[in-house]
Amino acid sequence: GENVEQHPSTLSVQEGDSAVIKCTYSDSASNYFPWYKQELGKRPQLIIDIRSNVGEKKDQRIAVTLNKTAKHFSLHITETQPEDSAVYFCAASSGGSYIPTFGRGTSLIVHP
Amino acid sequence: KAGVTQTPRYLIKTRGQQVTLSCSPISGHRSVSWYQQTPGQGLQFLFEYFSETQRNKGNFPGRFSGRQFSNSRSEMNVSTLELGDSALYLCASSPEPGLAGTDTQYFGPGTRLTVL
Numbered sequence: 726g727e728n729v730e731q732h733p734s735t736l737s738v739q740e741g742d743s744a745v746i747k748c749t750y751s752d753s754a755s756n757y758f759p760w761y762k763q764e765l766g767k768r769p770q771l772i773i774d775i776r777s778n779v780g781e782k783k784d785q786r787i788a789v790t791l792n793k794t795a796k797h798f799s800l801h802i803t804e805t806q807p808e809d810s811a812v813y814f815c816a817a818s819s820g821g822s823y824i825p826t827f828g829r830g831t832s833l834i835v836h837p
Numbered sequence: 838k839a840g841v842t843q844t845p846r847y848l849i850k851t852r853g854q855q856v857t858l859s860c861s862p863i864s865g866h867r868s869v870s871w872y873q874q875t876p877g878q879g880l881q882f883l884f885e886y887f888s889e890t891q892r893n894k895g896n897f898p899g900r901f902s903g904r905q906f907s908n909s910r911s912e913m914n915v916s917t918l919e920l921g922d923s924a925l926y927l928c929a930s931s932p933e934p935g936l937a938g939t940d941t942q943y944f945g946p947g948t949r950l951t952v953l
Contacts, residue, residue, distance in 0.1 A: 824882055824893050827879055829879040
């Protein structure tokens, strides 16, 4: 089955800095890569996703890049703000089961 | 559209008891997945139901079971509760897993289960 590794587990930045979270996956058949943000005590919310036919996708301060050859994808947050503080999960959907496998999460802390 | 809802939001049980959790998906969504979330293990997949059939199953013991009704609402049951079952149980719905553009999962707020 699919295996997703996510790094780092904790990321601490100053407000205004950029943050990058990286994930690798094992199943070359995976074709859908969503990112979720989970604030303390709340549900995971989809913030951006990318499909295997696209190399990069951007939405305001958030961008995701995908390298299919190396089997890794990354979340980039620019001009971080304190409200970006949360746990971020990456996931990969294998073409077989369609059920996403999640990384273990990255706790992002943005210091004012 | 209303989002995914889960009931109850909090539950306290003792070891050996059983518990049933409920999930109502977004209207029109036919797939419901269940996850266990713990601080150490992240989001662990339990099972997925589509059109009242369990299509996918994670690596959990048989004490964990579920079902889906004709209106797509789903329940999960945990029998003979253990201390290690304490976790946040999340359900997620999607319109049509496997179909590009309709496979995104939307999560409910979760049920916080504490086993004493």
